[in-house]
Amino acid sequence: MVDDHDVHGAVVTIVTIVALLFWTGCAPSARGGREVRAQASPAPGSDAMLEGTLEVLVEDSSQGSRTLYFLMTDDMRVALRFSRTPNVLTGARLRVQGRWAADGAVDVTSFEVITR
Numbered sequence: 001m002v003d004d005h006d007v008h009g010a011v012v013t014i015v016t017i018v019a020l021l022f023w024t025g026c027a028p029s030a031r032g033g034r035e036v037r038a039q040a041s042p043a044p045g046s047d048a049m050l051e052g053t054l055e056v057l058v059e060d061s062s063q064g065s066r067t068l069y070f071l072m073t074d075d076m077r078v079a080l081r082f083s084r085t086p087n088v089l090t091g092a093r094l095r096v097q098g099r100w101a102a103d104g105a106v107d108v109t110s111f112e113v114i115t116r
Helices: 004-024
Strands: 047-061 064-072 076-081 093-100 106-113
Touching: 047 076
Parallel strands: 076 106
Antiparallel strands: 047 064, 047 093, 064 076, 093 106
16 A cells, blocks of 8 residues: 555655756756757858867766767857867867868867866
């Protein structure tokens, strides 16, 4: 038999998990900027020069892992692709140069860390 205490505990747990997902940014709607897609980005192959804060995400599963890089500018979130793994951490301010890809990402040709 389920009593009111069990139901209340389950509801509190669910609300806490949802709140943490939004607070940590795991939920897409929690982001202030918009993620750039192909239709919103400049023509593929055109030059890109952006400044923003680096976001590094590591996805790990039983099939393997991958590291994703995003640049958070004042008004958008842009996926970055590096030819070599960069030695920078989440939160670093970067100036990135590269070329826009058809999927809205930037293929990075060079970058520099901006000191504040």
